Amino acid sequence: MIELQEVYKKYPNGVTAINGIDVKINQGEFVYVVGPSGAGKSTFIKMMYREEVPSSGTITMNGVNLAKLKMKKVPLFRRNLGVVFQDFKLLPSKTVYENVAFALEVIEAQPKFIKKRVMEVLDLVNLKHKARMLPTELSGGEQQRVSIARSIVNSPKVVIADEPTGNLDPETSWEIMNIFEEINTRGTTIVMATHNREIVNTIKHRVIAIEAGKIARDEQRGDYGYEN
Amino acid sequence: MKIRTIGRHARESLKSISRNGWMTFASVSAVTVTLILVGVFFVIMMNLNRVAETIEEDVQIRVHIDVAASKDDQQSLKTQLEKIPEVKSVTYSPKKEELDNLVKSLGEEGKAFKLFEQDNPLNDVFIVKTKKPTDTMKVADKVTKYNYVAKVKYGQGKVEKLFKFIKASRNVGIVFIIGLFFTAIFLISNTIKITIIARRREIKIMRLVGATNTFIRWPFFLEGLWLGILGSILPIILISIAYYRAYDYIGPRLEGTFVKILPFDPFIYQVSGILILMGALIGVWGSVMSVRKFLKV
Numbered sequence: 001m002i003e004l005q006e007v008y009k010k011y012p013n014g015v016t017a018i019n020g021i022d023v024k025i026n027q028g029e030f031v032y033v034v035g036p037s038g039a040g041k042s043t044f045i046k047m048m049y050r051e052e053v054p055s056s057g058t059i060t061m062n063g064v065n066l067a068k069l070k071m072k073k074v075p076l077f078r079r080n081l082g083v084v085f086q087d088f089k090l091l092p093s094k095t096v097y098e099n100v101a102f103a104l105e106v107i108e109a110q111p112k113f114i115k116k117r118v119m120e121v122l123d124l125v126n127l128k129h130k131a132r133m134l135p136t137e138l139s140g141g142e143q144q145r146v147s148i149a150r151s152i153v154n155s156p157k158v159v160i161a162d163e164p165t166g167n168l169d170p171e172t173s174w175e176i177m178n179i180f181e182e183i184n185t186r187g188t189t190i191v192m193a194t195h196n197r198e199i200v201n202t203i204k205h206r207v208i209a210i211e212a213g214k215i216a217r218d219e220q221r222g223d224y225g226y227e228n
Numbered sequence: 229m230k231i232r233t234i235g236r237h238a239r240e241s242l243k244s245i246s247r248n249g250w251m252t253f254a255s256v257s258a259v260t261v262t263l264i265l266v267g268v269f270f271v272i273m274m275n276l277n278r279v280a281e282t283i284e285e286d287v288q289i290r291v292h293i294d295v296a297a298s299k300d301d302q303q304s305l306k307t308q309l310e311k312i313p314e315v316k317s318v319t320y321s322p323k324k325e326e327l328d329n330l331v332k333s334l335g336e337e338g339k340a341f342k343l344f345e346q347d348n349p350l351n352d353v354f355i356v357k358t359k360k361p362t363d364t365m366k367v368a369d370k371v372t373k374y375n376y377v378a379k380v381k382y383g384q385g386k387v388e389k390l391f392k393f394i395k396a397s398r399n400v401g402i403v404f405i406i407g408l409f410f411t412a413i414f415l416i417s418n419t420i421k422i423t424i425i426a427r428r429r430e431i432k433i434m435r436l437v438g439a440t441n442t443f444i445r446w447p448f449f450l451e452g453l454w455l456g457i458l459g460s461i462l463p464i465i466l467i468s469i470a471y472y473r474a475y476d477y478i479g480p481r482l483e484g485t486f487v488k489i490l491p492f493d494p495f496i497y498q499v500s501g502i503l504i505l506m507g508a509l510i511g512v513w514g515s516v517m518s519v520r521k522f523l524k525v
Contacts, residue, residue: 049436079438089433093247108233150437228492 001156002048002189003028007057009213011042017043018054019213025191027157030184032200033193034224037208044210045193048160050074051082063091082151082159082188086166088143090135090150096122097131100150108153113220121149141172148179152188158184159174161192165199177203200224229442239384241450251423252455255283258419259459259511262412263503267467269408271499273401275489281393282488284361287390289368289382292351297376302352305376312370323350344436351378361392409506417514421501424448424518427509441523448519451476456511469497 002025009018019038025031035041041059047059048053050066059066064077090099097118104114122128125145135143143162152157161180165173177199184190194200200223207222208215217225245252291309293302302320307319327348331338344350358367372380424431434444449512475492482488 051436062300073439075435075440075443077438078436081438083436089429089436091430091433093244093430102434106434106437106439106443108230111232153440215408 001025001060001061001062002191005058005060007054009040009047009052010055016211018047021057021210021215023215023218024206025189027189028053029183030186030190030205031192031208032182032205032222032224033191033210034195034200034207035216035227036226039211040213041193042162043213045160045191048158048191049081050077051122060205079103080156080158082148082156084144084147084151084159084161084164086163088135088140088167089145090143090146092135092216095132095134095181096146099135100153103150103153117153118149121153123188124152124182125149126129128139139172140168141175143183144168144176145179145211148176148183152183156188158189158191161190161194163193163195165194165196170198173199183188187192196225197226223226230281233443234446237446239314239449240447241454244447244451245454248423248427249427252458253456255419255423255446255511256459258415259352259412259456259507260462262408262415262505263460263463264466266408266412267499267503268470269404270502271467271471273405275497275501276401277398279487280398283390287361287364287382287387289356289358289364289371289380291354291356291371291377292379292381293354293377294378295351297352298467300483301376305374306354308374309354309371312367314358314360314367316357316359319355319357321353321355323348323352326350326353347395362446367371412506413510413513417510417517419514421514423470424515424522428522435523444523445519447517448515452511452513452515453508454511456507456509458507459511460503460507464503467499467503468496 002023004021004023005020007021010016018041025127030223033041033044038052043052047054047066048061050069054067057067061077062080064079069077091102100118100121101114104117109117119128119131122131125148127142127145127149130138130142135146137147144167148159150165152159159180164180165176168176173196180190180192181203204221206220207217209217209222209225215227241488295304297305306318306320309315327341327344327350330350331341334341356367356371358364364387368380368382368384370378431444472492475489478489
């Protein structure tokens with residue numbers, strides 16, 4: 001479960017990105033985070049994986065208060081969390097297999113287990129046959145699938161996705177969404193920031209709209225609500 | 229950390245060296261160039277130092293024994309001299325020997341002194357060597373006050389100047405080596421920093437999937453180590469060959485003089501060891517310092 005209480009975020013340059021947010025996301029939910037550019041969406045997402053720390057308030061995820069989490073404990077926290085980015089963030093010098101395996105090597109998992117588990121998730125995202133390729137040899141959609149595979153290889157309770165379809169064509173975007181749906185049906189919470197109107201309006205889930213650093217709207221099975 | 233993980237880090241660091249081909253080349257070249265400089269300078273310094281040592285070792289105190297001293301007095305003086313903590317050895321040289329040496333040292337003209345063989349005006353002498361050449365003056369001062377000591381000679385005035393000169397040149401050498409060492413560290417860590425800046429994305433991603441700083445640092449640490457060691461190979465080969473040749477050429481020409489250069493074996497092995505160590509140290513230091521900057525994500 002994720003819970004934000006009285007969260008404010010003011011950057012050193014004086015910009016207030018988050019201006020008092022209270023929200024609760026239950027285990028297994030699928031939540032879209034929408035809103036115009038510069039509304040604080042990005043900051044909201046970044047605080048979820050502790051790239052940013054709130055200026056005040058608490059963010060509790062899986063029982064951990066991220067606002068008070070010590071720098072040293074951050075890696076441990078991130079191991080129970082999957083993060084997917086718009087620009088994939090794959091290691092360019094590592095193969096598909098190595099990129100996914102990396103998240104398990106970090107936690108010093110058994111080599112046998114790593115092999116089995118990596119192939120399992122690559123199978124889930126349908127990339128088993130490209131395991132030995134480098135990211136540069138893949139299409140954008142395939143790269144994003146690798147990054148999703150990496151985010152779930154640890155079997156995290158929560159996956160945070162920051163505009164995962166932002167760089168992809170519509171057809172590929174649907175493919176990616178299907179994978180997220182699949183992951184969600186297995187019980188993983190998904191928090192996804194998106195600008196994709198069509199997706200939000202077609203695959204209905206809870207929608208949290210952020211405007212001017214506040215929650216403007218929070219609807220179960222909501223609409224995108226913007227003209228794009 | 230598990231042994232398996234150390235193995236993983238080692239593999240990772242080697243892979244990264246081969247994958248970052250040009251960056252590896254740049255870093256290794258930087259190490260190579262600086263270590264050649266350091267190495268050559270070091271070899272020269274050590275040899276100059278050796279020469280200085282030989283000169284210093286030649287310094288001795290000649291204690292002229294009063295003619296009035298009996299055998300027993302001489303013996304007690306010798307014991308007294310040997311008891312001085314700074315003294316290494318005391319050798320007795322009777323006046324006959326002294327005269328012979330004098331005659332020999334003057335060559336043809338010395339023959340004139342042969343007349344004195346019947347009535348030798350010289351003193352018997354104790355030749356005193358100190359453990360540390362720089363203690364010469366101190367010991368000489370002490371010995372002057374002993375009974376039955378006629379004169380104490382050690383090249384007064386000249387020796388002081390010589391020691392001053394040697395000390396100054398040693399200090400200059402040390403300053404040079406330290407300066408060169410830091411220049412090397414600066415140059416190399418800069419090159420390594422550039423290679424790591426190129427990979428800061430990689431480090432950020434590692435942090436994002438939950439790698440601890442230690443985990444991220446290890447492969448870089450090892451990579452720096454390999455780069456440093458790789459970079460020291462060429463300097464070692466070049467300096468070994470050059471020194472071998474130089475020793476072959478210069479060695480025989482110095483025969484008979486008091487100057488000697490250090491023998492190839494074991495000197496060049498010591499130099500090689502130092503160069504490898506320096507390479508490794510510089511490589512590791514450079515990469516660890518550079519990675520540190522990017523670990524605060």
